[in-house]
Amino acid sequence: MTDLSQLSAAEKRALLTRLRAEKAALGGPKLAPVSFAQRRFWLLERMLSTPGAYNMPIAVEIDGEVSADALRRALDRLVARHEALRTTIVEVDGTPMQKIAATGQCPLDIAEHPDAEQAQSALTEHAWAAFDLAKRPPIRALLIQRAPACYWLQIVLHHAMGDAWSLNILMGELTQAYAAEIGGVPFDPAPIGTSYADFAIRQAAEKAQGRLAGGLAYWEQQLSAPPVLSLPSDIPRPVVQQMAADTVPITLTQAETDAVKHLAERTGATLFMVLMAIYQMALMRISGQTDLIVGAPSAGRDAAGLEQTIGCFVNTIAVRTRADDDPVMTDWIARVRDRVLDALAHQNVPFEEIVDQVVKTRDPARPTLVQAMLTLPNIAQHDARAALPVRAISANAPTTRFDLECHLREGPAGLEGEIYYPKATFSAAEITRLRDLLTALLRAAPSALHERLSRIAPPTLPTQSYGQRNPQPDVSLIVHLTPGDEIALEQGDQRLTRTDLQGRVEALSRCLVGMGVCVGGYVGVLTSGGFGFV
Template structure:
C-alpha cells in the first residue's frame, strides 16, 4: 500500500462517475485555467531559505489559530483518528514507526506562538510526542473503558504554544486486539493528511519490522509551503481573484435567521450533535440522473435542495453555503502532511420562487465560479468582507455542505496485522460543530447517507431531526418534479 493509493482510488471513482458531458466540461475548465507559472509563481515550490523559525503560518493555519484563540479550552478543532489493530502487534515497533514519522514530518513537531498579535510557527528538533500504552485486558468492561478513554483524548484541550499538538494512545483490549487513537489539532492536518498519515504509518511499521531504514524525508516540508503561499499572495493575479470573491459576497446578510432553540452564546464551544438517515437506491438513482441531464454533479443537486430548505426555514432569499476545498492544486502538495483545506462560498438568489431546475442551473453556475477561485484563502475573504472577526459565531458563513465518497473505512492488511478504521459513534466527524449546520453526504455507491451536524448550543436534537426530515422530504418531492417551484416562506 502506497501513501497516494487512497487519493488515486477516490479520484478514479469520481472520474468514473462523470457523464461524457461532465467530462467535457471538466476538460474545458482545466484548459481555461492559467498554468501555475503563468500566474507569476515558480513551477516547483522551492524549499525555504530560513531555518526552523519563527516562520509564517499558511492562511489555513492562521484561520485555525484565530478560531482556537477564540475558544482555547474547546476541542472543536481536534481531529480524532481511531483504528483497530488485530494480530501480533509489536508495541516497540509501533512506537519506533511513529518516531520515524515525527522525524520525517516537521509539521508533527511544530508549535505556534505570537508576537504583537501576529502568529508564527516554530519547528522543533525533539519529537515532542510519544505513544502512550495502556493494557485494558483486565478491565471489567474493556469496550466501555476504550470509549471513555477515546472521548477523553478527543476532548483534551491544546496549548498551541507548548504542544505537543499530535497525540497517540494505544489501548490493548485482548491478546491480539489493540485500539490506536491519534488526535491532532486541525492546525496540523486535514482530511487527506490523516489518510496519508495512516498509509505512511503502515509503511513505517513494515520497514521497522523488517529492519529496513526509515523512509527519507520529503524534499519539501509544510513550512516551505506556508512561506511560498505567503509570497505568492502578493501578485496581481492573486489580488484580482480575491476581488472577484469579495464582489460575489458583498452585501450578503450578516446572519442567516435559522430556527434556533436558544440564543447564540458569546463564543461558540464546538459542542455538537448529529442526526442521520439513508438515501435509498431509487432516490439516489434519480438524483444522479437529474445531475447528468443538467450537466451538474451530485453535490450541486444536494446543495440546491439544501439552499431551498434554508430559504424555507429562514424566510430569506439570499442564501450562501460554504463548501470545503482540498487546497492541493499544486502537484508538490499531493502527498504532503499539513493543513491545506480551504473554503469556497456559493451564494444564490432564491427570490421570485424559481423552479428547481432553474435553481439548479444557478447553483451550477455559482459553483463553477467559486471553484475557479478556489485557491483564494478564505481567511483573506473573511477579512475583506467583514469589518472584524466575529468570535461569537462562525466567521461569515453559518452553514456548510460536505460531499464524500465511501472507501476510507475498509480494512488494510499489513505485516501480519489487520487495521480497521473505527467510525465515530455519534455521526459524521464525531459531531463537533464547526458551523451552525453542516449537511454531510456520503456516496455509498447505489445508496447514500446524510448526516446533519448541528451546533448543540443552538439546536435541540428534535429540531435538528425536523430539519433533516424536511431536507429529505424536499429532496424526494423536487426530484419527482424538477420543474416544481421551490416555494418561499418560513416552515
C-alpha cells in the first residue's frame, strides 16, 4: 500500500492522473486539470458582463443541397474523435477541472429563413449566446436554409476548448466527414498525437517541476513596470471593461504590400516583424508614448503530436519596445525584430503565468498587461471543395478582449483586414483616424529607411499632431450665473444649456472615476480655453 505522506507533490499528481486514467478506462468520464488558458477563461467568464465574449463562431454559405442528417452524423464523428469537443469544466473542491465524457454529440439546430435580415439575426443570436461550460458541450451548430440549394452553416466553439487553428481543423475534417456520410468514401483524417487533457497535465507538471522559472525570469525583467497604452478617445472609458466591438476595415494595394515585403527583405526581418514595427510606431504617434507593449498570438503547438488536436493552445506573447532615442527606420525595425525573436524564444511560458508574475494591480476598466494586439495568420486554410462548396460570411456583433486588435492577412489584392475596438470605449472616428495613420505609415516607410521615426510624416495626413486642438476664435466667453437662466454658456454663436452642461459634467466625472481619481485627488488640465475650459 502506498504511503501518500511519503510522496512528493509531483508524485501525488502523477498518481492522481493514473487513477483518473484507470477510472476512464472503465467507461466513466475522465477528469483532468484545466490548462492555464482554460483557468483564465473560467475565471473571466464569471466576472465579465458581456455574454458569449469568448465564443468563436465561423459561418459559411453553402451552394448546393445539404443533408441535415448527414451533417449531424459528420459533426458527431468529430465529437467522438476530439476529446475537447465533449469536455465540460466542473468544480472539484473549488478547483476547476476538465470533465471528459466518453461519448457526446454536437447540438445542431435547423431553421428556414428566406429573409436575409432574419437569417442574419438568427446567426448573431446563435453566435453570441453564452455557453454553460459546466453542463453543456463547448460546441454547437446552426443550419439555415435560405433558398433551394442555398444554406448558411454556423459552428460556434468556446475559446476554452479551441483556437483559430482548431477551427481550421474542425472545418477541414467536417468536409471530409460529410463527404464520407453522403458518398461512402472513407473518413481517414491524420491521427491525433496528443490529447488536450494530456497537454494540460504536462503543462501543470512543467510548472510544478520548476521548468518555467527561466522563462518567467525573462518576462519579469522584460515587462517590469509595464506601460499602459493610453489612446485618445472622445468617449469616457467605462469603469468595467466592455467587450462588445465594432470594426474598421484596413487595406493595402498589391503594390503597397510588395513594397512592405521588400522592406522586410532589405532589413533582414519577416513581414510580421515589419508590420509590428510600423503598428507600434502608429500607436506611439497617436498616444504620445515611447514605451509600448503590443501582443501577438503564438500557436503554442511546437511540441510533437499537437498538429491535429483541437484545443486552446494559442498563447499571447508580449512585444515591448522603446523609442525614446527616436531611431532611424532601419534601426527601429531591427529593434522590433530582436524583441519579437526574444519573445518567441520564451513563448513556452503561458501568458496567464506572466500576468500573475508581472502585474501587481489590475484595472477592471482595461485589458491586463496587453492593450493592443496584432495578428497575421500563417496557417493553411481548410480545403472545403469536395462536398461543401462554401463562402465565408459574418456572424456580426463581434467582441474584443483588447482596446485594439489589428487583424491583417494576405488577400488576393494585397494586405487586408480589420481593426477591432470596444465601441463603448472608442468612436469609429477615432479608430478610423488611427487606421488612416497606420496605412499612411505603411506606405511611407519603404522609402524612409534612413529617416528618424519623428521625421516620417505620412503625406496623406495633416502634419498637425493628434494631441493638438484647433485654436478657438478670440470671442468672449459669457457665463450666465442667474439660477433661472436656461442658457449656461455663450461664446459667439455657440450656446450651452444647463442640461447639456450637467450632462458633460457627469460624463467627465464618470471618466475620472474610471481612471481611478478619488475625492480630493488632483487632476491636471490642459486646455485652450472657451467651452473646453469650462
